[in-house]
Amino acid sequence: xxxxxxxxxxxxxxxxxxxxxxxxxxxxxxxxxxxxxxxxxxxxxxxxxxxxxxxxxxxxxxxxxxxxxxxxxxxxxxxxxxxxxxxxxxxxxxxxxxxxxxxxxxxxxxxxxxxxxxxxxxxxxxxxxxxxxxxxxxxxxxxxxxxxxxxxxxxxxxxxxxxxxxxxxxxxxxxxxxxxxxxxxxxxxxxxxxxxxxxxxxxxxxxxxxxxxxxxxxxxxxxxxxxxxxxxxxxxxxxxxxxxxxxxxxxxxxxxxxxxxxxxxxxxxxxxxxxxxxxxxxxxxxxxxxxxxxxxxxxxxxxxxxxxxxxxxxxxxxxxxxxxxxxxxxxxxxxxxxxxxx
Amino acid sequence: xxxxxxxxxxxxxxxxxxxxxxxxxxxxxxxxxxxxxxxxxxxxxxxxxxxxxxxxxxxxxxxxxxxxxxxxxxxxxxxxxxxxxxxxxxxxxxxxxxxxxxxxxxxxxxxxxxxxxxxxxxxxxxxxxxxxxxxxxxxxxxxxxxxxxxxxxxxxxxxxxxxxxxxxxxxxxxxxxxxxxxxxxxxxxxxxxxxxxxxxxxxxxxxxxxxxxxxxxxxxxxxxxxxxxxxxxxxxxxxxxxxxxxxxxxxxxxxxxxxxxxxxxx
Numbered sequence: 358x359x360x361x362x363x364x365x366x367x368x369x370x371x372x373x374x375x376x377x378x379x380x381x382x383x384x385x386x387x388x389x390x391x392x393x394x395x396x397x398x399x400x401x402x403x404x405x406x407x408x409x410x411x412x413x414x415x416x417x418x419x420x421x422x423x424x425x426x427x428x429x430x431x432x433x434x435x436x437x438x439x440x441x442x443x444x445x446x447x448x449x450x451x452x453x454x455x456x457x458x459x460x461x462x463x464x465x466x467x468x469x470x471x472x473x474x475x476x477x478x479x480x481x482x483x484x485x486x487x488x489x490x491x492x493x494x495x496x497x498x499x500x501x502x503x504x505x506x507x508x509x510x511x512x513x514x515x516x517x518x519x520x521x522x523x524x525x526x527x528x529x530x531x532x533x534x535x536x537x538x539x540x541x542x543x544x545x546x547x548x549x550x551x552x553x554x555x556x557x558x559x560x561x562x563x564x565x566x567x568x569x570x571x572x573x574x575x576x577x578x579x580x581x582x583x584x585x586x587x588x589x590x591x592x593x594x595x596x597x598x599x600x601x602x603x604x605x606x607x608x609x610x611x612x613x614x615x616x617x618x619x620x621x622x623x624x625x626x627x628x629x630x631x632x633x634x635x636x637x638x639x640x641x642x643x644x645x646x647x648x649x650x651x652x653x654x655x656x657x658x659x660x661x662x663x664x665x666x667x668x669x670x671x672x673x674x675x676x677x678x679x680x681x682x683x684x685x686x687x688x689x690x691x692x693x694x695x696x697x698x699x
Numbered sequence: 700x701x702x703x704x705x706x707x708x709x710x711x712x713x714x715x716x717x718x719x720x721x722x723x724x725x726x727x728x729x730x731x732x733x734x735x736x737x738x739x740x741x742x743x744x745x746x747x748x749x750x751x752x753x754x755x756x757x758x759x760x761x762x763x764x765x766x767x768x769x770x771x772x773x774x775x776x777x778x779x780x781x782x783x784x785x786x787x788x789x790x791x792x793x794x795x796x797x798x799x800x801x802x803x804x805x806x807x808x809x810x811x812x813x814x815x816x817x818x819x820x821x822x823x824x825x826x827x828x829x830x831x832x833x834x835x836x837x838x839x840x841x842x843x844x845x846x847x848x849x850x851x852x853x854x855x856x857x858x859x860x861x862x863x864x865x866x867x868x869x870x871x872x873x874x875x876x877x878x879x880x881x882x883x884x885x886x887x888x889x890x891x892x893x894x895x896x897x898x899x900x901x902x903x904x905x906x907x908x909x910x911x912x913x914x915x916x917x918x919x920x921x922x923x924x925x926x927x928x929x930x931x932x933x934x935x936x937x938x939x940x941x942x943x944x945x946x947x948x949x950x951x952x953x954x955x956x957x958x959x960x961x962x963x964x965x
Contacts, residue, residue, distance in 0.1 A: 531808050534805065534808060537794075537797075538794065538805060541794040541795070541796065541797070542792050542794065544756060544776070544792075545788070545794070545865075546805075547755075547756075547775060547776040547777050547780075548754060548756065548776045548777075548779075548780055548785070548786055548866075549780060549805055549806040549810060549865060549866075549868070549869055550777050550780035550781055550806065550809030550810025550811070550869055551777055551809050552775070553775075554775065
């Protein structure tokens with residue numbers, strides 16, 4: 358397929374999925390819609406995470422910070438502003454924080470970057486907890502006027518679609534190419550004319566804007582928010598896990614993994630919560646070991662490769678257990694000895 | 700063309716320190732348009748560090764750097780690239796996952812998008828035709844047949860050519876080559892040297908070429924700078940440098956005398 362055909366395919370798939378998600382509240386149960394909402398939230402979060410972190414390989418753990426900032430912006434402004442403005446401001450504030458954070462830590466790579474983004478997330482969480490306790494005198498905020506369920510669903514759906522559409526388009530722009538170059542070899546990209554500093558900060562701010570908007574939209578679903586729920590590091594970790602398991606460098610990987618995850622989450626978490634966490638860990642280990650490109654890189658060839666590998670392993674184990682390996686070695690040894698005699 | 704009185708790159712008293720170690724010690728060098736200059740020196744002489752400093756990859760501890768009349772010391776490598784300075788790396792740093800063609804297209808998309816600068820430079824009003832497209836650049840360096848392969852799949856000597864191609868894609872006025880002939884066979888080294896000369900002539904480039912294989916280098920360049928322990932100890936034509944007692948004393952020693960003898964015999 359040419360690059361144009363790929364574009365058309367991707368847009369058609371997105372279009373089809375959007376239509377399906379739009380129709381969902383019409384026929385599905387309350388439970389299914391709430392599950393779809395969580396799923397859409399993680400599609401937006403992990404697709405936007407992968408858009409920057411997957412291509413540049415800067416592993417950010419700050420998603421929950423931007424999510425929480427969006428949620429708090431929404432909680433403060435909801436009563437005085439229109440819904441769309443609230444979402445927009447949530448994105449804007451999160452992006453502004455990301456610009457400051459990015460300017461401070463984006464010159465670090467690898468573990469240092471990951472650890473510092475996580476540290477800053479905790480810093481923001483504790484700062485807001487302290488501020489709420491000592492200045493406003495509350496531990497949490499109750500949201501009085503909340504939009505109805507369908508508005509929230511449509512907003513998060515729009516954000517998810519927007520994020521995937523952004524991923525599709527940015528991949529084909531100079532900006533996307535620059536991020537790819539940074540991921541491959543940052544210094545080389547610089548010597549070829551990429552202003553890496555600017556690209557990194559802009560990409561980081563873009564991810565943050567999506568997370569902020571999603572946070573702003575999702576906060577109203579809970580009607581009561583406090584720093585522990587909206588700055589929950591688990592939101593950030595799960596975003597990263599979904600992107601990694603799905604394939605951080607791929608377009609559809611985060612979306613596929615987000616669907617798998619929310620199905621897993623809703624079916625397992627209610628009945629056996631420990632098994633949910635264990636299966637998350639297991640999935641991550643399996644995907645890192647056997648599918649480094651993520652779920653989206655799964656092809657029939659890889660399945661065939663696993664099958665052949667498993668078959669070879671089974672034959673070997675069977676021979677070991679039945680003593681066949683030992684006998685074969687014995688045969689080879691005696692053959693050698695006989696040859697040596699002659 | 701730029702007036703010949705103004706150097707394309709003027710480095711004055713470039714010093715690079717890493718902690719207590721002075722890797723480059725107050726080295727000054729001027730590179731005029733169209734020159735082909737070699738830099739030699741034993742291991743640890745500071746050749747690559749000097750290169751890094753004049754291409755923005757390493758920030759010099761002190762010193763001034765002027766590229767085409769613009770003061771660029773302390774700025775990022777992308778500013779150097781945007782001002783017509785391209786470089787290669789000692790170990791080829793191609794984008795392994797991308798196709799060969801896309802590796803070339805990368806540079807064209809960023810620093811290469813500067814047709815206006817060619818207007819300011821006067822004579823040329825457009826980009827040289829051989830640097831127009833990825834295909835034409837691949838033709839120039841002789842990798843047309845490999846265009847669709849991933850960069851990881853081509854041979855090490857082709858990697859070196861691709862590395863040069865990527866640098867050319869930024870449409871430079873000056874090309875810094877860091878040991879592009881290392882690890883190549885004798886024939887390949889000769890071909891590489893001819894390619895470099897051809898690039899210089901056809902594209903009117905200034906070429907600065909670091910090489911460990913001194914003999915090859917001396918045969919092809921017009922001027923040699925010798926670095927030793929971070930200092931510049933000689934700067935002149937190959938014939939002058941070969942006779943410079945300080946160079947013989949400090950670095951080249953017997954090995955150099957032998958190879959220069961060979962050359963005079965030949």
